[in-house]
Amino acid sequence: MTDMAILDDAGNRRAFADRFWSKVERASGADCWQWLGSTNGVGYGKLWIKSNGQNIFVQAHRLAWMLCRGSIPDGLCVLHHCDNPGCCNPAHLFVDTLKGNTKDMMDKGRNRNPKGEENGQAKLTWSQVCLIRLGCFVGGTQGAMAKRYGVSSGRISEIVHGKIWRETPDQQQFLAAMYASLEQEGPLK
Numbered sequence: 496m497t498d499m500a501i502l503d504d505a506g507n508r509r510a511f512a513d514r515f516w517s518k519v520e521r522a523s524g525a526d527c528w529q530w531l532g533s534t535n536g537v538g539y540g541k542l543w544i545k546s547n548g549q550n551i552f553v554q555a556h557r558l559a560w561m562l563c564r565g566s567i568p569d570g571l572c573v574l575h576h577c578d579n580p581g582c583c584n585p586a587h588l589f590v591d592t593l594k595g596n597t598k599d600m601m602d603k604g605r606n607r608n609p610k611g612e613e614n615g616q617a618k619l620t621w622s623q624v625c626l627i628r629l630g631c632f633v634g635g636t637q638g639a640m641a642k643r644y645g646v647s648s649g650r651i652s653e654i655v656h657g658k659i660w661r662e663t664p665d666q667q668q669f670l671a672a673m674y675a676s677l678e679q680e681g682p683l684k
């Protein structure tokens with residue numbers, strides 16, 4: 496499911512947008528618009544929305560982008576010019592690819608054995624891998640994930656156990672913090 500489909504499925508678009516922006520302190524001028532709702536361990540705004548009868552976890556600044564600018568192309572990340580992870584001011588946001596990061600890493604010789612999207616044979620994208628891990632984390636079965644993403648259950652298992660599509664240490668830290676904050680919200684299953 497695409498980001499926009501998630502948004503369209505979140506109920507009445509206008510009501511949803513009003514509810515979202517009520518949790519953002521919209522400052523004047525060029526200041527940051529701070530997310531007032533809950534955040535994950537590293538300061539990114541987070542919220543759950545209902546999509547197809549399921550609760551889906553989304554990041555506030557990604558939703559801000561979608562509401563103001565439109566869909567986020569597959570594989571691209573929404574990043575902050577202002578380096579304030581809780582900021583939802585669309586003027587402070589831009590999209591970029593993680594590949595820039597990966598290329599930088601390879602240039603520096605830190606990754607001599609590229610995995611995932613960089614190996615040129617991937618059927619999945621990083622964003623799909625994240626969704627698979629998150630889906631299994633909140634109780635989805637590996638079989639269901641395999642069917643949804645058109646890969647084998649064995650491949651899903653390897654992804655979930657981090658045998659393939661290994662994150663960089665920075666990404667691991669971010670995900671650990673995100674999962675920890677998810678658990679604090681209460682039972683996931």
Ligand SMILES: [Zn+2]
Pocket residue numbers: 526527528577578579582583584587
């Ligand atoms: Zn900002």
